[in-house]
Amino acid sequence: MSVTSPLGTVGILVRYWVKGRFTKATILGLIIGEAFSVIFILFGSSTYLSFSNRVGLTTGLSEVAGSLVLALYLVGLIQSGFNGGGLPVSASDVDYVFTSPVPPREVFAAKVLLNSLTTVLFGFPPIIVLYLRFSAYYHTPMTTAILAGLVTLVFLVIGLLLAADITLSLGRGIGERKKLWRNMFIVLVLVLSLLPITLLIPGIPVEIAEVTRVLPNGLAAIVSVGLVSGTPGGLDYIVDLLLLFAWLGGFLVLGVRMARGHFYELLEVSTPGGEKFDHPNQTSRLDPRGRSIWSIVRLKEKILISRTREARALFINAMFLSGFLVIYALSGSFQSSPTSFLFILFIIGSFGSGTASRWIEKERLWILKSSPVSMRRLACLWS
Amino acid sequence: MSCSSVLQKGSTSMVEISIENLTKHYGTLVALDNVSLKITSGEVFGLLGPNGAGKSTLLKTLVGILRPTSGTIRIGAIDIVADPEKAKKMIGYLPENPSLYTGLTTQEFLQFVGKIRGVSDDLLDREISESLKSFGLEEKRNSLVGTLSKGMKQKVALIATSLHSPQVLVLDEPLTALDPKTRVSVKDWIGGQTARGVTTILSTHDLDVAQTHAGRIAIIDHGKIVAVGDIESLRHMANTASDARLEDVFLRLTEEKGEDPARR
Ligand SMILES: Nc1ncnc2c1ncn2[C@@H]1O[C@H](COP(=O)(O)OP(=O)(O)O)[C@@H](O)[C@H]1O
Numbered sequence: 001m002s003v004t005s006p007l008g009t010v011g012i013l014v015r016y017w018v019k020g021r022f023t024k025a026t027i028l029g030l031i032i033g034e035a036f037s038v039i040f041i042l043f044g045s046s047t048y049l050s051f052s053n054r055v056g057l058t059t060g061l062s063e064v065a066g067s068l069v070l071a072l073y074l075v076g077l078i079q080s081g082f083n084g085g086g087l088p089v090s091a092s093d094v095d096y097v098f099t100s101p102v103p104p105r106e107v108f109a110a111k112v113l114l115n116s117l118t119t120v121l122f123g124f125p126p127i128i129v130l131y132l133r134f135s136a137y138y139h140t141p142m143t144t145a146i147l148a149g150l151v152t153l154v155f156l157v158i159g160l161l162l163a164a165d166i167t168l169s170l171g172r173g174i175g176e177r178k179k180l181w182r183n184m185f186i187v188l189v190l191v192l193s194l195l196p197i198t199l200l201i202p203g204i205p206v207e208i209a210e211v212t213r214v215l216p217n218g219l220a221a222i223v224s225v226g227l228v229s230g231t232p233g234g235l236d237y238i239v240d241l242l243l244l245f246a247w248l249g250g251f252l253v254l255g256v257r258m259a260r261g262h263f264y265e266l267l268e269v270s271t272p273g274g275e276k277f278d279h280p281n282q283t284s285r286l287d288p289r290g291r292s293i294w295s296i297v298r299l300k301e302k303i304l305i306s307r308t309r310e311a312r313a314l315f316i317n318a319m320f321l322s323g324f325l326v327i328y329a330l331s332g333s334f335q336s337s338p339t340s341f342l343f344i345l346f347i348i349g350s351f352g353s354g355t356a357s358r359w360i361e362k363e364r365l366w367i368l369k370s371s372p373v374s375m376r377r378l379a380c381l382w383s
Numbered sequence: 384m385s386c387s388s389v390l391q392k393g394s395t396s397m398v399e400i401s402i403e404n405l406t407k408h409y410g411t412l413v414a415l416d417n418v419s420l421k422i423t424s425g426e427v428f429g430l431l432g433p434n435g436a437g438k439s440t441l442l443k444t445l446v447g448i449l450r451p452t453s454g455t456i457r458i459g460a461i462d463i464v465a466d467p468e469k470a471k472k473m474i475g476y477l478p479e480n481p482s483l484y485t486g487l488t489t490q491e492f493l494q495f496v497g498k499i500r501g502v503s504d505d506l507l508d509r510e511i512s513e514s515l516k517s518f519g520l521e522e523k524r525n526s527l528v529g530t531l532s533k534g535m536k537q538k539v540a541l542i543a544t545s546l547h548s549p550q551v552l553v554l555d556e557p558l559t560a561l562d563p564k565t566r567v568s569v570k571d572w573i574g575g576q577t578a579r580g581v582t583t584i585l586s587t588h589d590l591d592v593a594q595t596h597a598g599r600i601a602i603i604d605h606g607k608i609v610a611v612g613d614i615e616s617l618r619h620m621a622n623t624a625s626d627a628r629l630e631d632v633f634l635r636l637t638e639e640k641g642e643d644p645a646r647r
């Protein structure tokens with residue numbers, strides 16, 4: 001028996017996970033997917049820029065809009081963290097990694113590293129295209145676009161770590177009192193990061209939205225948009241960046257500490273194909289005795305919603321959307337204004353958050369693999 | 384099919400398994416209810432029970448994937464909850480439906496499994512070559528695991544189970560749903576492992592399997608151990624004739640408990 005160092009084990013895990021995932025076919029599929037997202041980004045950013053030109057949007061408003069979109073990504077990840085999807089695992093990991101003598105902490109580190117690597121790899125092209133478009137518009141050097149892209153990627157990784165930490169904190173390692181603090185903290189993050197919605201209500205000062213500046217999404221948006229639009233503010237950016245990295249380090253340390261013990265039962269195991277239920281076997285909660293038909297129907301809905309994660313995620317998104325519609329109706333400004341533009345942005349973003357909650361490393365890749373079109377044959381044709 | 388190479392590997396040091404008052408809940412469902420078992424070193428122990436009895440739950444708790452709600456499990460002197468890394472080093476586990484990494488080749492998959500179990504590189508290479516040869520899988524060495532047939536996958540899973548020469552084998556329904564030819568090679572493999580003195584616990588709902596492989600058998604139903612013993616003593620317990628088949632014994636024992644109104 002050779003003694004493998006912790007770093008060595010993490011390296012082995014990541015190396016073979018990557019090997020097992022990126023076959024020729026998946027890589028081809030991903031390239032196609034990337035191409036589509038780049039086209040989408042080009043179209044979206046051009047529309048945005050011409051619109052902001054016409055209506056006279058300030059870069060301040062762009063920062064807030066960016067911060068809002070990033071906040072929705074966080075919302076999606078927080079959701080997925082609570083569902084046990086913060087550290088995605090496959091049934092193979094359960095059978096072969098969890099039964100191995102590799103300490104949980106190293107499994108955690110390897111998972112996070114792999115997630116970050118894939119996110120950085122596939123997030124970078126569309127993000128860089130977006131910022132290049134912006135820097136061309138604002139006549140700033142291309143290097144600012146690259147810097148802004150890196151800052152945004154740091155934010156994406158912070159989101160992944162946050163989701164992983166939330167999943168870990170569901171365990172018994174964390175006491176009831178601490179759980180209360182955790183929940184309060186998350187509600188606070190959600191409320192603060194969604195504050196930019198208040199911009200949609202006319203007459204409310206922009207400063208309220210600026211509160212997000214201390215949160216990862218606010219920091220990332222301000223620095224990224226600031227850089228590409230050439231907004232001066234040298235020292236401020238450095239402070240913002242330091243804060244951003246403090247979030248990164250904080251979440252990382254928290255996660256590694258929490259991952260010291262057994263946490264495997266907290267994780268959602270993705271099974272290829274089929275709906276995901278909270279538990280493979282459900283005891284019947286549908287007991288129709290002594291109930292009105294209406295209450296039985298409602299009960300059934302309730303059970304179905306709590307059983308199916310996808311449904312629950314959609315449900316939460318619908319709640320956000322309807323909440324927004326109320327605000328929007330109250331504001332009564334349905335004309336062409338920055339408001340209605342942000343409305344569209346919000347709709348796109350809330351779908352984005354639904355996607356983000358399912359994004360982490362897994363489905364995107366598996367959809368391609370399990371699709372009826374034989375990617376293997378395609379790959380052979382192309383090469 | 385010969386497993387002589389496996390047979391020649393010399394004997395292992397002795398490790399016994401003790402399970403005390405083990406209980407496991409899934410939410411409100413009691414999957415294991417105060418289970419206590421002692422498996423002596425070198426023994427082949429059968430866990431027999433109908434579907435949903437709690438066999439897989441017991442084995443998963445034993446290998447440290449699930450955490451007991453209460454109770455203790457010791458592998459040798461090591462508590463699986465207190466020192467999981469040390470205990471897992473000694474265990475080879477064959478899941479009920481092994482999920483192999485389908486995107487790796489057979490060789491890569493086995494290398495991965497061996498490496499994270501701390502097997503040194505040259506030993507691992509030798510082990511993989513020998514095992515593939517004895518299972519007749521050499522030409523599949525560089526095929527993706529996902530392209531192998533079910534029988535071949537089961538063989539690869541067996542190789543993965545024993546790469547690190549474990550002292551304890553935990554096999555969850557090793558023979559279920561296999562074609563006759565694969566069954567024979569799996570049976571050979573189990574025989575080879577146990578000849579080395581490996582402490583083995585295997586679950587099955589197939590009475591013949593329990594009868595041929597296991598020395599002692601525990602009958603489990605609704606999360607409770609209904610009876611433990613060799614075939615003779617089980618027959619005695621069930622009050623059946625001495626030539627009664629295990630099937631009758633089994634039905635008799637699970638029936639009695641099955642009618643117990645307090646079984647939930
Ligand atoms: N992850 C799980 N969540 C909830 N219930 C489960 C889970 N796994 C198994 N069960 C339930 O626990 C009981 C025992 O299951 P299992 O151990 O798989 O039985 P066996 O292997 O004997 O067929 C069954 O009622 C099963 O439905």
Ligand SMILES: [Mg+2]
Binds near residue numbers: 435438439440479
């Ligand atoms: Mg089972």
